[in-house]
Amino acid sequence: MRLGGRLAAAIEVLEDIAKRHRPVADALKDWGLSHRFAGSGDRSAIGNLVYDVLRRKRSFGWRMGNDSNRALVFAALVESWRLAPDGIAAALEDDRFAPKLPGEAEWTRFAQADLGKAPPAVQADVPDWLVGELEASLGADWIAEAAALGDRPPLDLRVNTLLADRAKASAALAEFAPAPTRLSPLGLRLPPIEGAGRHPNIQAEAAFQTGLVEVQDEGSQLAALLVGARPGETLLDLCAGAGGKTLALAAATGGEGHLHAFDADRRRLAPIYDRLRRAEARDVAVHGRMEDLAPLEAKADRVVVDAPCTGAGTWRRRPDAKWRLSSQAVEKRIAEQDAVLDTASRFVRPGGGRLAFITCSVLARENTARVEAFLRRHPDFALEDGGANWREHLPEAPEDVHLRPLEGGTALLLTPRRSGTDGFFFARLVRR
Template sequence: MRLGGRIAAAAEVLDDMAARRRPVADALKDWGLSHRFAGSGDRSAIGNLVYDVLRRRRSLEARMGSHVHADLVYGAVLDSGTTADALTAAVEGDRFAPPLPSADRIGAFLAEVRSPDHEPAALADVPDWLAAPLEASLGKDWIEEARALSARPPLDLRANLLKASRDEVAAELAPLGAQPSRLSPWGLRIDPIQGDGRHPNVQVERGFQTGLFEIQDEGSQLAALLAGAEPGQRILDYCAGAGGKTLALAAASGNQADMHAFDADRQRLAPIWDRLARAGATAMVHQPRDDLSGLLGAMDLVVVDAPCTGSGTWRRRPDAKWRLTEAQLRKRMGEQDHVLEQASRFVAGGGRLAYITCSVLREENAARIESFLATRSGWRVVDAEAIWSERLPEASRAYRAERIQSGSVLTLTPRLSGTDGFFFALLTRDAT
């Protein structure tokens, strides 16, 4: 396909999403099934254009002065480094290309990369209602922080230390461009996609199939590392999902912890058994109907990767940014309070509770910790900055810290840490 056809296809996918209110992955899949003539390179390029528009929709609309999806795709192409002359030449005479925006509109688009006349939400590429919560959460640099959440993400991997060292995995994946990550001692990174490219399918690699590495964002790796799994501990991953942090915690303990994994959603939990077997990790998996009473008040560490809006993952799931509503945020806050209350019952005296989200919104993060502490005695916030310095002595302070009581909590962001957005807090329960 020529560029004009790819632009038309991307606009068609965006139109379909808007008309049917459906996730981007579903729309792209259906487009591919109904256009089987398109090769893998075409599908990858079209997907990149669609995702680029979704990541920066508000700023593209403001600069282009249009809400028409084809115009926004043209804007994304121009933002990728294609000159106006090159774009015009590429689509001229292409009967599949949508009408090209006027020369004046293109000139205005290129001149208004960061116009001070644009609304803050447009500069930040977020819905209007999120401007105030993001500013309250991320401070004076909130627009820059939000813009970093609109960039293309890297592909992060975690070396499974139960089977191989990071250097061994790095050597095996060197042809794919994998390099040691900046912060996590377990991590490897493949840089963000450039142009029409795509990330390699690492799941077909021998190392993945034999459990030498897992796909896991560096921020998630750091949250597991800061939680502090140690040999001999009794550990419960309370919102285990597919088991990413369960695997990381098991590896951190050298497979010497009494590891338990639970999730209230059977479907989310389903992949965990295959992943444990592949990684050579040991954990007792508890399904929703299982009796957990024997674990109450008995855990040295309980990890809560709480349900959240996923605002920290907008680089990877940009369509979620535009679907999020204030009502959904309030619902997530209620779920987080409930999960924290339920999970806290499993912590032994002197034990710890790690609260983690992939959100950058304070309402879901520090505010939930404050709400938990306001109604319970015998709990205190650990100094997460001190834990960072202890466990990552060579790493820079690539986080946003907030003091709560005598301790601190941390927020990671793409702008500061190069990771997805993550929140980490560690509470300890008084010994009884």
Template structure:
């Protein structure tokens, strides 16, 4: 396919996403199934246009003077492929599958528009109702922080130290430009794609099949490290999902002790079995949602709660989610977070720890939930640990690379794309008196 056909396809997908308010991944998949002639390169290029348009929907709309699918598609191509309007016109000339070009005034406006004159929510590429929440969470630099959530993300990997080492994996992935992650000691990063490029499918590589590495954002890797699992401990991963953090915990514990991986959703938990086998994790016991885990009450050294959340920290990867998010959905997530924290508290032994993690940058899902938990469980001996000190001890070279906030005599941390170079993550550690 030529650029014109790819752009037309991207506009069709954007119209589908807007009309049906459906996940972009589903819309792209359906388009591919109904246009089987499109090769993998075509599908990747179309996906780039669609994702870029959704990442910067408001700022592109402001610059174009139009936030319709066609205007956004053209903006994404001009910006994402670094094409001058005249270059774009030349590239589309004679292509019968190309959409009609915007008028000259619209293209001139796009190139000349100054986002500093735009409302903050537009410059931040956010729905209006979320602007105040991000400002409250991220402070005076919130617009730049939110804008960083609209950039293309890198591809991050975690070396599985049970089977390999970072140098070995780096050598195997050298053709893809793999480099050591900036902060995570077992992390590897493949830079964000440029132009019409695409990330490699690392899951078909021999190293992945052998269990040498897993796909995991660097922020998620750091959150697992900050939870401080120790060899020989009894650990409960209460919201294990597909098992990313459970695998990281297993490696940190050197395959000793025991990790109970649980999740209320059997479907989310299903992939964990193959992942554990491939990674060689022998100290993880997967708990079916129907299992009676009362025998674990008060017995866990560490309970990890990777809580259900709005996922605002992952908007680089799932930009459509921010346009579908509603205040009602946020309220529902907060209720779920309170519920899972209450359940988690029952498992923590005296002297044990509870680690709370979200991939959200909304304070109501983060520090506010910890404060509410303490208010409900003030008689259980829980106290907020100094997560900021833990960060500086674990990563002395990264002092200042996360946001540290005081809370109830301790501190909590927030990682962001702009400051930390990761997806957005919140981390808090609670300690229960012995």
């Protein structure tokens, strides 16, 4: 496909998303199934255009003076693909599938518009109702913090220390030139893609198939390290999902822990079995029923709650989610978080057992507010000093992390702008 056909396809997908209020991944998949002539390079380019628009559609529309999908895809070509208007016009010449080019006035406005004069929600590329939420959660720099959630993300890998060190894993992936992650001592990073490019299919590589690496954002790696798992301990991953943090915890214990993985949704838990075999993590028991956990009550040294949340820290990867999010959805997640924290507290060993609370959200209502509410309900728990915990388990002091003092302790918030990771919240509590 030529550029014009790719632009037309991106507009079609964006219109489908708006009309049917569906996830972008579903819309792109359906488009590909109904247009089988499109090659993998075409599908990748179309997907990049769609995601680039969804990341910054409010600021693109404001700068263009036109928020139509046609105008937005052209804005993405200039801003995210770094193509000049003249070059775009030349590439679309005699392309019968090309949508109508923006006029000179639109291009001039786009180039000269001062985004700093736009409303705050436009500068941040978020719905209006989130302004108060984000300002309360991220402070004075909330606009820049939210705007950074509109960047293209890198591809992060975690080295499985049960089978390799970072040097060995890096050598196995040398053709992709991965760089060490800045904060996680276990991570490798491929930079964000450019233009129509795409990340390599790491899951098809021998390094992945033989368990040397797992795909895991650096922020998620850091959260798993901050749990502080040690060999010989009994650990419970209560919201294990597909097992990303379970695998990281198994590696942290050196295969010498007693690790239990549970998720209330057995469908989400299904991939964990193959992942455990590939990583050679043999100290993990997987549970599909809550009653199976009864012997662990008040016995676990560490309980990990990677809580259900809105995913408001993952908008770089799932930009459509911020446009579908509602205050009612936040309230629903809050209720679920309170319930799962209360359940988790039953399994923490009194007299020094730890409860790690993790979300991939930057919203205070899902993060610090939940810790405060939990401590009011459970006075036998206390929040630990997150900064001291960081310095104990990670090589660098947490200058690039938001510290959130509350209730005599400190929680941690990672953001793309500050730490270069997805948005993650981490709090560790000790049971007296």
